[in-house]
Amino acid sequence: MAGRIMHVDLDAFFVEVCRRRRPELRDVPLLVVGGRRDSRGVVQSASYDARRFGVRSGMPIAQAVRLCPEATFVQGTFDHYRQASRTVRQVLSRHAPTVVMASLDEGYLDFAGTERLYPVSLLPVAEAVRDDIRRETGLDCSIGIGTSRMVAKLASDFAKPRGLCEVRAGWEHGFLAGLSLAALPGIGPKEAARLKSLGLQEVAQVQCLSEEQLSRLIGPSARLLMRRARGMGSATLRPDRPARSVSRETTLPRDSRDLRQLEGLLIRFVGLVAADLRDQGLVARTVVLKLRHSDFRTVTRRRTLDCPTDLDQELMGALKQLLPPAFQEAVRRRQGIRLIGASATGLEPAAPLDLFEPEARTRLRALTRAVDVVRDRYGFDAVQPARTLKSARRRRS
DNA sequence: TCTGGGGTCCTAGGACCC
DNA sequence: TCTGGGGTCCTAGGACCC
Numbered sequence: 001m002a003g004r005i006m007h008v009d010l011d012a013f014f015v016e017v018c019r020r021r022r023p024e025l026r027d028v029p030l031l032v033v034g035g036r037r038d039s040r041g042v043v044q045s046a047s048y049d050a051r052r053f054g055v056r057s058g059m060p061i062a063q064a065v066r067l068c069p070e071a072t073f074v075q076g077t078f079d080h081y082r083q084a085s086r087t088v089r090q091v092l093s094r095h096a097p098t099v100v101m102a103s104l105d106e107g108y109l110d111f112a113g114t115e116r117l118y119p120v121s122l123l124p125v126a127e128a129v130r131d132d133i134r135r136e137t138g139l140d141c142s143i144g145i146g147t148s149r150m151v152a153k154l155a156s157d158f159a160k161p162r163g164l165c166e167v168r169a170g171w172e173h174g175f176l177a178g179l180s181l182a183a184l185p186g187i188g189p190k191e192a193a194r195l196k197s198l199g200l201q202e203v204a205q206v207q208c209l210s211e212e213q214l215s216r217l218i219g220p221s222a223r224l225l226m227r228r229a230r231g232m233g234s235a236t237l238r239p240d241r242p243a244r245s246v247s248r249e250t251t252l253p254r255d256s257r258d259l260r261q262l263e264g265l266l267i268r269f270v271g272l273v274a275a276d277l278r279d280q281g282l283v284a285r286t287v288v289l290k291l292r293h294s295d296f297r298t299v300t301r302r303r304t305l306d307c308p309t310d311l312d313q314e315l316m317g318a319l320k321q322l323l324p325p326a327f328q329e330a331v332r333r334r335q336g337i338r339l340i341g342a343s344a345t346g347l348e349p350a351a352p353l354d355l356f357e358p359e360a361r362t363r364l365r366a367l368t369r370a371v372d373v374v375r376d377r378y379g380f381d382a383v384q385p386a387r388t389l390k391s392a393r394r395r396r397s
Numbered sequence: 398t399c400t401g402g403g404g405t406c407c408t409a410g411g412a413c414c415c
Numbered sequence: 416t417c418t419g420g421g422g423t424c425c426t427a428g429g430a431c432c433c
């Protein structure tokens with residue numbers, strides 16, 4: 001039995017959410033979301049009018065400014081995106097038994113088992129989904145329908161913007177034949193360039209080869225590419241799994257050579273990461289420090305703990321040992337620090353209660369709970385370690 | 398020209414154990 | 416003195432996605 005998957009993709013999501021929230025942007029055709037003109041960021045999303053100037057998501061803001069100087073540049077609000085995304089998810093859940101959000105602005109619906117309800121086509125359902133989303137959020141979307149996740153996704157790409165596209169069982173081969181290999185999910189710039197250097201650019205070329213021929217040409221990745229080119233892929237949706245990692249990172253407005261400033265930032269990030277872990281009922285076995293040097297070289301240093309934890313102090317303890325040597329490495333290379341981040345990985349569910357826990361740790365846990373209560377009420381920054389307070393005051397003066 | 402922030406998954410080498 | 420093979424865990428880096 002072929003799968004029946006629908007992929008719903010919001011059009012210019014970040015731009016349109018900003019428009020709904022800020023009426024003064026409603027009639028600004030050239031709108032770029034991601035950061036102000038002088039920011040060190042990249043474009044998150046550009047209005048369709050701005051895209052005509054060549055502005056694309058992922059492009060440095062500075063480059064977008066040069067391509068489209070007339071555009072208005074704004075920094076969006078993550079919370080607004082999250083709220084809009086939640087509403088969309090609710091709409092989707094009314095139409096299909098299984099819904100999986102792949103990110104804030106796209107979701108998959110699984111219609112397995114609805115063959116009697118919709119024997120031939122899912123297009124009428126797609127129309128209803130599109131209308132409901134439009135009515136309840138004011139946002140437009142594109143919808144693809146296919147026998148696997150991948151085909152549904154490619155169909156919605158094909159339908160953009162504001163379109164519907166259904167690829168029925170048996171049509172996959174023909175639909176995919178018209179695409180370039182770079183359009184396939186999982187084929188990024190590197191792999192696309194490698195394939196091109198071997199003479200492969202179109203899906204149709206791969207479809208003509210046997211797996212053995214392809215394998216001789218491109219090596220061990222042949223099997224996967226062959227499956228993709230034929231539209232084979234997971235035909236059912238796995239429900240959302242718990243997070244595999246939690247992280248916070250930032251690119252500094254200016255490169256830093258100040259170890260104490262970096263440590264202050266790290267303390268704040270660890271606080272946010274640990275709060276996330278507690279919120280999700282998880283503990284982390286491993287912490288990772290991430291630094292990016294001025295020349296964009298990125299290094300990570302990690303440490304696995306004896307005992308998994310969700311406590312700021314225990315995570316920070318490990319990071320405090322990792323930071324100085326990693327910082328010195330940058331100094332030796334005569335580089336400043338451009339980006340710093342902390343992440344927790346090796347996650348597992350928090351154990352309910354440890355009767356043999358050392359008393360000091362029990363006290364730490366109680367203190368942490370008290371801090372969480374205050375922060376729930378007054379915001380994360382209502383409670384701050386003295387270290388970060390001091391550096392905040394220094395920054396202000 | 399200057400490259401975000403949140404993730405996932407994969408690879409490869411080394412330590413260690415049996 | 417020279418030396419196996421498999422499994423697991425850990426670390427570091429990188430490709431990729433939105």
